[in-house]
Amino acid sequence: MAEKIVTAEDLANKMREVSVAEFFEKNRHLLGYENTTKSLLTIVKEAVDNSLDATNEAGILPDIKVTLRELSPDKFKIIVEDNGPGIVEEKISLAFGKLLYGSKFHRLRQSRGTQGIGISGAILYSQLTTGKPVRIMSSTGKAIHSVDLLIDVLKNAPIAASKKEERNPDKWHGTKIEMEAEGRYMEGRQSIPEFLKQTAIANPYAKIVYDGPNGKVTFDRAVKELPIQPKEIKPHPYGVELGILRRMATNTHARNLVGFLTTEFSRVGRSSADQIIRLAKVENKNPKDLTHDETGRLHKAIQMVKLVSPPTDCLSPMGEKIIEEGLKKELEAEFFVAVTRPPAVYRGNPFQVEVGLAYGGKLPTDSTAQLIRFANRVPLLYHQSDCATSEATIDTDWRRYDFQQSSGQLPQGPLVILIHFASVYVPYTSEGKQAIADYPEIIKEIKLALQEAGRKLSIYVRQKNKRRDAQLRSELFEKYIPELAESLEKLTDVKRQKIIEDLEKIIKKGVKGEKEAGS
Amino acid sequence: MKKKQEVEKSLKNLGGKVLGDIDKGENPSIDVPIRTLSNVKFDVESQMIKMGGSLAKRYFFNVGHVRKFVQTIEAAAVAKELIDVQKHLSLRETFYKMKRTLPNSNINLVDEQEESNAAIEDLELITGASREFLHINANKLGSVAGKVVVEDKGDTIDWSKLGSGGWAIPSNVEEIIFKKVDAKFIIYLEKAAEWERLHEDRVWEKLNCIIISSQGQATRGIRRLLQRLHVEHKLPVYILVDGDPWGAYIYSVIKYGSISLAHISQELAIPGAKMLGLTADDVVKYELKRHLIKFEEVDVKRLEQVKNYDWFKDNKEWQKQFKLWKELNGKVELAALSSKGITFISDKYIPDKIKHKEWLD
CATH class of the missing domain: 3.40.1360.10 (Dna Topoisomerase Vi A Subunit; Chain: A, domain 2)
Structure with missing residues (x-):
């Protein structure tokens, strides 16, 4: 059979630009839509993340309502409503209907989302599995705008199927998103209720109501203070990659290199800038005119000059008190402890690690500890074994803190370990955003936090064990007393009842000399 | 070797010592010579392995001791009875005689014959009388x-x-x-x-x-x-x-x-x-x-x-x-x-x- 010859012209005719929306439509697993169970969770997660970010930024205590209705065993309606600031009418379609559009990508500041993909991805998935538009209602307190939205996949652009404007007598503000999607509903470790519960732990200032297929659950607000708004920072030179440096140099408004380095980056002063420029041998150059080679030298020189660590007011840790409150609110344990580490830096990015431990009470005693992981207060439910938090937890010697631990395993016992990683840039291992990469600096900080919390917990555990031992001890003696009395009666003819009474008296009085007897 | 009366007396002393502690409201204790290599010496003159003087105190009110303590006293009670009735028991029989279940528990006073054997050996050391004089015999082998x-x-x-x-x-x-x-x-x-x-x-x-x-x-x-x-x-x-x-x-x-x-x-x-x-x-x-x-x-x-x-x-x-x-x-x-x-x-x-x-x- 003769093969059809493909010419370069044929190929050229087939070539065209691929839109980002089209790319993600084909590669939806990258966004967390690889199976129907996870897809439902991802939709809820993206919507809730947006609601929390929006309310936080506006300084509003969040009230979030999540509704999930089963339309058929594999089709669901998802509604997420918040009391955020709302979105101005002109931006509604773009904010939801265009991928990579958003306010968070270009800035360096701790926030839940960063890429402007999340919620658009959810809409894309809904559209793909149902063919129906998604309804968005939003109000800034004036009129309520409703938009039925589709995404033009080839153009990566929103199509507003219909628009409505309603009166808003109650001055409601917020955003409500309503969509249908293919999915499968399950409860358990990696589920919507678990995600919301962990979200409630990490965000105890939020009230979250979940109305799901198995009934209504309310996660109440435990604290009334919002977290401090983190500040925006400029990138620290240590973390800037060559390509980005090149782009920044091309786009800068600065007319010379000293100006470029001191204004576009944090922690570069006049003398550091001079030093970098000298080392790179690029004196008297305009940043826009740098050759590829010169940019490379500049990039290398930056790493060689000692610079102060980036500022850390761009971080907003939960704080030890909030972590303990959050854990107490949702877990029936008897002891809680939290540790917030001072900020540290990996690859020029400031980050901060926090750890909370919940111990005892009704937590299961016969399994390994439960690890709950957060990145910028967002629960991570998948890929636990690939996560730096797991690695650091397994690496920590929990036997020092009176827990059993087999090698390569989490510790054993009634323990929940919360780890919060806060950073302007979370180094996820993949676009699914479920596991944190294992930079040595990050592992080290997590371990230090776990050790400090472990030490505090072990004081409590030891005291508890001591009380339990004392209890067991007196129970043990109670059992042997009649035996000793019986043997002694046979040996000495003294009546056993008297011996028993005398021994009981010694127990009541407290035994002296037992300590010295050792073992 | 001790005479019969001496053995009886040392068994009685053991019981008396423990009762005395209890009367005084103290943690009852017995002194047991240590039976390990660290407490034996080779006596060059007599060409014999001899016991050192190290004693271990065994307490009743001690989680690690209580079981052995009661086992030792029970072994003494068994020996006293055997001497009284002029009968002998084998080590195995003694094990069964000592074996009983503690009330409201699943604990046996002795679980293995090794435990009763050890209690008898301790008793020999405490009384200074060898097993045969306590009317307890080993198997014929x-x-x-x-x-x-x-x-x-x-x-x-x-x-x-x-x-x-x-x-x-x-x-x-x-x-x-x-x-x-x-x-x-x-x-x-x-x-x-x-x-x-x-x-x-x-x-x-x-x-x-x-x-x-x-x-x-x-x-x-x-x-x-x-x-x-x-x-x-x-x-x-x-x-x-x-x-x-x-x-x-x-x-x-x-x-x-x-x-x-x-x-x-x-x-x-x-x-x-x-x-x-x-x-x-x-x-x-x-x-x-x-x-x-x-x-x-x-x-x-x-x-x-x-x-x-x-x-x-x-x-x-x-x-x-x-x-x-x-x-x-x-x-x-x-x-x-x-x-x-x-x-x-x-x-x-x-x-x-x-x-x-x-x-x-």
Whole structure:
């Protein structure tokens, strides 16, 4: 059979630009839509993340309502409503209907989302599995705008199927998103209720109501203070990659290199800038005119000059008190402890690690500890074994803190370990955003936090064990007393009842000399 | 050895001491001499392993002690009853007598015979009376044959007229009376199979001796019988064990006493006993190399241990043997001598060795 010859012209005719929306439509697993169970969770997660970010930024205590209705065993309606600031009418379609559009990508500041993909991805998935538009209602307190939205996949652009404007007598503000999607509903470790519960732990200032297929659950607000708004920072030179440096140099408004380095980056002063420029041998150059080679030298020189660590007011840790409150609110344990580490830096990015431990009470005693992981207060439910938090937890010697631990395993016992990683840039291992990469600096900080919390917990555990031992001890003696009395009666003819009474008296009085007897 | 009244008195003292503590409202305690290598000494002058003076205090109100404490007192109660009614129990029977379940629990006072055995050994140390005087007997494990007549419990027994099985040595040989002893020496064998070999070959008749065996480590009854014959009738004792560190230890137990029974070495040890074989030299002399069973790791470890015991440490002849064993890196069983001929051990090996005084001391 003769093969059809493909010419370069044929190929050229087939070539065209691929839109980002089209790319993600084909590669939806990258966004967390690889199976129907996870897809439902991802939709809820993206919507809730947006609601929390929006309310936080506006300084509003969040009230979030999540509704999930089963339309058929594999089709669901998802509604997420918040009391955020709302979105101005002109931006509604773009904010939801265009991928990579958003306010968070270009800035360096701790926030839940960063890429402007999340919620658009959810809409894309809904559209793909149902063919129906998604309804968005939003109000800034004036009129309520409703938009039925589709995404033009080839153009990566929103199509507003219909628009409505309603009166808003109650001055409601917020955003409500309503969509249908293919999915499968399950409860358990990696589920919507678990995600919301962990979200409630990490965000105890939020009230979250979940109305799901198995009934209504309310996660109440435990604290009334919002977290401090983190500040925006400029990138620290240590973390800037060559390509980005090149782009920044091309786009800068600065007319010379000293100006470029001191204004576009944090922690570069006049003398550091001079030093970098000298080392790179690029004196008297305009940043826009740098050759590829010169940019490379500049990039290398930056790493060689000692610079102060980036500022850390761009971080907003939960704080030890909030972590303990959050854990107490949702877990029936008897002891809680939290540790917030001072900020540290990996690859020029400031980050901060926090750890909370919940111990005892009704937590299961016969399994390994439960690890709950957060990145910028967002629960991570998948890929636990690939996560730096797991690695650091397994690496920590929990036997020092009176827990059993087999090698390569989490510790054993009634323990929940919360780890919060806060950073302007979370180094996820993949676009699914479920596991944190294992930079040595990050592992080290997590371990230090776990050790400090472990030490505090072990004081409590030891005291508890001591009380339990004392209890067991007196129970043990109670059992042997009649035996000793019986043997002694046979040996000495003294009546056993008297011996028993005398021994009981010694127990009541407290035994002296037992300590010295050792073992 | 203590007299009956003394044993009764020391049992009573033990009970009295514990009651006294209870009366005073103190944590009841008993002092138990420590039975480990750290508390035994090799007494060069008497050539015996002797007990050191270290005592361990055992408390009732102590999680780690309470069980052993009650076991020891219960063992004392059992011994007192046995003495009162003039009956004996075996170690196994004593275990069952002590075994009972604590009320409202699933705990037994003793779970294994090892526990009751240990309690009885502790009781021996506390009272200074050996097991036999507490009316507790071990199992019969040894056989004897030879030109000896004894009286036991009113019966007269001639050790030369007991067929192929010989006389089963009782665990308590204190009451035995030697009526007539014609034998000139004693051969002790570690293995019952070799004893049967010698018995079938009538070695005791041909060499005019007594042959005694145990199965493995010599029991107290056997050791006491050997000692009584050695002391009361001046019979030399020759020992035949497998050629390995374990055999060397069996020999040393008969000769110097054992670590766990160091407190009664006086009644058991036979410093004059000689080691006839198997020696490392025998392996070379009798071409037994091809029968060597390669040492396992435990054998090598044991060899190091035995070699460094005080009673072997300064013995040049023995150190030479240990060195040779290490080079040979294997052990030889007594049974291997049968490769030289069915009756080689009886007709050649033993007579030659004794004739040429070829033994280790």
